[in-house]
Amino acid sequence: MMRGLMGAAAAAIVLVGLAGPATAAEDKLPAQNWSFDGVFGSYDRAALQRGFQVYQEVCAGCHGVKYIAFRNLTELGLDEGQVKAIAAEYEVEGGPDDDGEMFTRPAILSDYLPEPFANDNAARASNNGALPPDLSLMAKARTGGPDYLYALLTDGYADPPDDVMLGEGMSYNRYFRGNQIAMPPPLDDDAVEYTDGTSATVEQMSLDVVHFLMWAAEPKLEARKRMGIKVILFLLVLTALLYASKRRIWSRVDH
Amino acid sequence: MDKFLQNPIVQWIEYRLPIFSFMNHSIVVYPTPRNLNYWWNFGSLAGIALTIQIVTGIVLAFHYTPQADLAFASVEHIMRNVNYGWLLRYVHANGGSMFFIVVFIHLFRGMYYGSYKAPREILWMLGVVILLMMMATAFMGYVLPWGQMSYWGATVITNMFTAFPIVGDWLTTLLWGGFVVDNPTLNRFFSLHYLLPFMIVGVVVVQLWGLHVHKPTNPLGIGMKGPQDSLPFHPYYTFKDMFGLGVFLLVFAWLVFFAPNLLGEADNYIPANPLVTPPHIVPEWYFLPFYAILRAIPDKLMGVIGMFGATLILFLLPWLDTCKVRSAKFRPFFKMAFWLFVADVLILGWVGKNSPEGMFIIIGRVASVYYFAHFLVILPLLGKFEPTRPLPESIGKPVLKGGGEMASGAVAAKMEKS
Numbered sequence: 322m323m324r325g326l327m328g329a330a331a332a333a334i335v336l337v338g339l340a341g342p343a344t345a346a347e348d349k350l351p352a353q354n355w356s357f358d359g360v361f362g363s364y365d366r367a368a369l370q371r372g373f374q375v376y377q378e379v380c381a382g383c384h385g386v387k388y389i390a391f392r393n394l395t396e397l398g399l400d401e402g403q404v405k406a407i408a409a410e411y412e413v414e415g416g417p418d419d420d421g422e423m424f425t426r427p428a429i430l431s432d433y434l435p436e437p438f439a440n441d442n443a444a445r446a447s448n449n450g451a452l453p454p455d456l457s458l459m460a461k462a463r464t465g466g467p468d469y470l471y472a473l474l475t476d477g478y479a480d481p482p483d484d485v486m487l488g489e490g491m492s493y494n495r496y497f498r499g500n501q502i503a504m505p506p507p508l509d510d511d512a513v514e515y516t517d518g519t520s521a522t523v524e525q526m527s528l529d530v531v532h533f534l535m536w537a538a539e540p541k542l543e544a545r546k547r548m549g550i551k552v553i554l555f556l557l558v559l560t561a562l563l564y565a566s567k568r569r570i571w572s573r574v575d576h
Numbered sequence: 577m578d579k580f581l582q583n584p585i586v587q588w589i590e591y592r593l594p595i596f597s598f599m600n601h602s603i604v605v606y607p608t609p610r611n612l613n614y615w616w617n618f619g620s621l622a623g624i625a626l627t628i629q630i631v632t633g634i635v636l637a638f639h640y641t642p643q644a645d646l647a648f649a650s651v652e653h654i655m656r657n658v659n660y661g662w663l664l665r666y667v668h669a670n671g672g673s674m675f676f677i678v679v680f681i682h683l684f685r686g687m688y689y690g691s692y693k694a695p696r697e698i699l700w701m702l703g704v705v706i707l708l709m710m711m712a713t714a715f716m717g718y719v720l721p722w723g724q725m726s727y728w729g730a731t732v733i734t735n736m737f738t739a740f741p742i743v744g745d746w747l748t749t750l751l752w753g754g755f756v757v758d759n760p761t762l763n764r765f766f767s768l769h770y771l772l773p774f775m776i777v778g779v780v781v782v783q784l785w786g787l788h789v790h791k792p793t794n795p796l797g798i799g800m801k802g803p804q805d806s807l808p809f810h811p812y813y814t815f816k817d818m819f820g821l822g823v824f825l826l827v828f829a830w831l832v833f834f835a836p837n838l839l840g841e842a843d844n845y846i847p848a849n850p851l852v853t854p855p856h857i858v859p860e861w862y863f864l865p866f867y868a869i870l871r872a873i874p875d876k877l878m879g880v881i882g883m884f885g886a887t888l889i890l891f892l893l894p895w896l897d898t899c900k901v902r903s904a905k906f907r908p909f910f911k912m913a914f915w916l917f918v919a920d921v922l923i924l925g926w927v928g929k930n931s932p933e934g935m936f937i938i939i940g941r942v943a944s945v946y947y948f949a950h951f952l953v954i955l956p957l958l959g960k961f962e963p964t965r966p967l968p969e970s971i972g973k974p975v976l977k978g979g980g981e982m983a984s985g986a987v988a989a990k991m992e993k994s
Contacts, residue, residue, distance in 0.1 A: 360834060388652050454846075458652070461837060462845035498855065538845070541655070541662040548663070549833025556829055560822030567815040574807060576610055 348495045350465045350472050353528070357535055360550065363543050364536050366398030371515055372533025373397055375526045378513045380456065383448060383504075385436035386537050388457035392430040396540060397533075404430060411435055449490040451503030460531065460538040465496075467531045472496045474527040478506040602788060607806035608813050609794035611971050615689075616792060617820035618682035623780060624821060625675035630773050632668040633717075640720065642766035644759035647722035648847045666836040667828075672714050673839045674828050676862035679707060687893075688914055690902030691793045697894040699790075702783040704890045706776055711863070711887070713772040716765040718860055723844035728857045730757045730765070736870070739877040756850070796971055797902025804972035856931060864928030865921050865947075871932045872944040882944065889951050896951050898959030906965040910958050917950045 356365045373394070376386070391408040395401060408428040413435055416423035428435070436455075438444035444452050463469045473496045481493035487501060494502040508523045515521050536542075580586060581596060590596050639658050641650035654661035683703065686692055692700035719730045734751045738744045753760025791800065800806050807813070831838065839861055843854045859867050866883045873879035889896075904911040920943050927940040 388649075388656060393656075458845040462842055464842045466842070545662060545666075545833055545836070549829065552829045552833060553826065556822060556826045560819065560826060563815065563819040563822050567819045570811050570815050574610070574812070576807075 347498060347500065348472075350468045350496065352468050353471050355467055355532070355535070357532075357542055360546060362546055365532060367517060367519075368529050368532040369397040369536055370399065371517070371519060371526075372529035372531070372536075374515065375508075375513055375530040376456070376533055379507055379526075380530065381434075381437060383437055383444070383453035384456045385438075386434050386457045387436055387455050388433070389537055390431060390433045391428060393540060396536070401430070408432065449503060453504070456534055456537065458538045460535040462538075467535050469496060470531045470534060471527050473502075474508060474531070475524055603814075604808065604810045606788070606809035607791065607800065607803070608809050609792060609800055609971055610805060610807040610812075611794050611796060612792065612813070612816075613795050614816075614820060615681070615685040616794075617817055618678050618685060619792075620817045621678045621820060621824050622675065622682055624824070625671060625678050626773065626776060626780065629668060629671050629675060630777070632664050632671060633770070633773065636664050636668055637770065640766075642720065642763055644722060644762050644848070647720060647762060651721045663832070666832045669840065670828065670831045670836060672717060673860070673862065674824070674831070675710065676714070678824070679710065680862070683707065683890075684918060687917075688904045688911075689793060689795060690797055690897070690899075690904070692894045693793075693897070693900075693902050694894070695790050696786075696793065699783055699786045700894055701891055702779055702786065704887065706779050706783070707890075708887060709772055709776050709779065713769055713776070714860065714862065716769040716772075719762065719765045720769060721844060722762060722848045724846040724848055724852070724854050725841045725844040725857070727757060727848035727850065728854055729859055730761065732857055733859070734761070736876075736880045736883075739880045741877070793902060794971060795903060795905065796968060797906070798967055798971060801970050802972075805970055858929060861925070861929075864926075865924035866928070868924040868928035868940050869944045869947065871928070872937075872940040882948075886947060889948065893951065893955075897955045899962060899964065901964045901967065906967055907958070907962060908965065909962045910955075913950065913954050913958060917947075920946045920950065 356362060356368070376384075391404055391411075394404045394407060399407070408430060411428040411432075411434070412425045413428045413432050414423055415426040418424060437453075438447065441452055460467050460470060465472075473494060477494040477496040479493060479495055481487055481500075485493060485500065487493060491501045491503055492505050493500055508526050510523055511521050512526060513521050519525060581590065581600075586596055636654065639650065639654045639661060641647055651665065654665050656662075658664070686700060686703065715729075715733060719726045734748055734757060737748045737751060740747065749755065751761070751764075752758070753764055791806075841858060858864070866886055869886050870879045870883040873882045899907060899910065901907055904914055923939065923943045924947065927936050927943060930936045932940065
């Protein structure tokens with residue numbers, strides 16, 4: 322039975338592999354080399370900070386990251402003073418005050434990053450009817466994750482094939498579901514000026530902003546992987562000891 | 577243990593509530609067939625998986641909000657702000673998958689070794705009841721994060737109930753708490769998702785009670801005839817089970833820490849939106865074979881009956897398989913049929929994962945027909961015509977006499993009452 326089950330397990334793995342989601346019209350995703358991949362993966366703090374800059378200066382006009390609070394930004398490798406300064410650049414609604422009036426005040430650490438539009442209708446009105454999705458979970462909410470986002474932002478944008486008629490205001494993107502995307506190519510070379518001197522090519526900015534979005538979607542990734550290594554090592558030792566104990570106990574009887 | 581039982585406090589309690597002798601009887605000296613292999617580990621693993629789900633689930637419920645406008649955000653709150661919330665949620669989400677893996681292996685082990693045969697029919701049926709309750713629990717649990725796949729999965733599955741004549745609409749309205757999947761649906765699913773696991777615990781207790789009457793079967797499928805055929809549960813099977821638990825936890829930990837979203841759907845990280853239908857609505861992996869059967873049948877009502885029937889037919893298995901020999905070891909043709917059935921279920925799972933178009937329609941239909949043919953045609957025929965191999969005389973004999981050979985010339989296929 323053991324051999325049969327191994328065969329069945331192998332067959333199951335093959336089937337799962339074959340069972341990938343059907344992507345009829347969309348191209349296959351090229352895989353990137355992310356520092357957060359793998360068992361020992363971690364975020365690159367410089368990339369996170371550059372990515373946040375790209376988000377702030379390019380994406381934030383249309384897309385929110387509503388699950389991220391300013392206090393979370395210390396995880397990008399910024400100190401509390403820097404984050405407080407960043408927060409103070411944003412205005413948020415406070416109140417009601419003693420007279421019952423709402424007012425605006427500079428954001429503080431406990432505030433969440435403000436969303437670009439007051440509501441979905443306002444967002445659609447400013448975007449040709451399309452609703453720019455919140456990006457907090459985007460790196461987990463699409464098949465392919467970071468590889469998909471990077472491909473979408475870089476060589477996904479292309480001239481449409483002759484037989485494709487684009488809707489008004491739509492762009493062609495090889496990797497987008499249905500190939501018609503309402504977001505025009507968001508990045509041009511030198512769209513931002515990096516303070517660390519990194520050259521702001523479209524590829525570099527895409528890598529950085531996707532790095533930032535992966536952190537936004539999975540902020541506990543480093544803690545998870547670090548704990549995972551300890552847990553697995555502990556379990557390997559424990560399981561080996563249990564196996565030795567079991568062998569020893571069973572050696573007392575014929576079986 | 578004897579010394580322990582002589583302790584005056586233990587004796588005081590024991591006189592009033594004989595819990596210590598009960599424990600001693602049930603999990604220490606409990607005579608267990610000496611030849612159980614590792615496939616018998618999965619019963620205790622299922623109990624552990626259930627316990628893990630209940631413990632993590634209770635703590636998650638401290639932080640989760642079962643309200644349609646807040647549920648998705650409360651899950652993100654657990655992932656981001658609750659101490660070790662990410663761990664709790666990933667353990668609970670992947671724990672569901674681990675529970676199903678373990679229970680499916682347990683179920684297939686029961687099929688291979690004929691564990692459902694007399695006098696263990698009720699044990700088997702209780703197991704099917706647990707499986708059905710697990711499915712309901714898992715389905716409702718998947719709805720709770722209120723993502724796109726939660727919402728649309730709930731819509732597809734609950735809509736199936738409209739197929740039933742007369743009571744269909746009434747039943748669906750009752751499930752929904754209204755006329756569409758909405759906040760009342762989420763509220764009742766949360767309530768039931770919290771309730772059902774404790775009912776599963778109740779059925780598990782009854783199943784264990786039954787198990788301890790006739791004891792487990794074993795790879796040879798013949799009864800224990802005396803002390804030479806058995807070993808005390810402790811320390812032999814406690815340590816075998818603990819080693820199995822270590823392996824189980826290694827696989828589990830790898831999923832939780834290094835691939836926590838592998839078995840999930842990306843779309844469930846998009847908040848539920850009643851106005852946008854995802855292009856491919858797929859259930860969790862453990863429902864895929866049943867989903868394939870549902871879609872293989874062109875008629876809605878028949879599809880629903882086929883899907884439920886695929887599980888319900890397991891209740892009849894003890895009577896569909898009329899062969900008196902339990903273990904597939906001594907049933908060469910049944911052994912082949914068993915592996916074909918396993919392959920068929922895997923194929924159905926693969927079909928369920930893919931869109932029902934092109935070759936998947938044909939494969940899905942053939943595999944669905946084969947699924948039922950296995951129970952309704954192949955098993956009854958095998959019971960009638962299959963030549964079985966001779967059974968060994970006893971469990972203990974092959975190992976205790978030193979020779980590894982099965983007792984040759986043993987009496988042909990004669991079932992022992994255990």
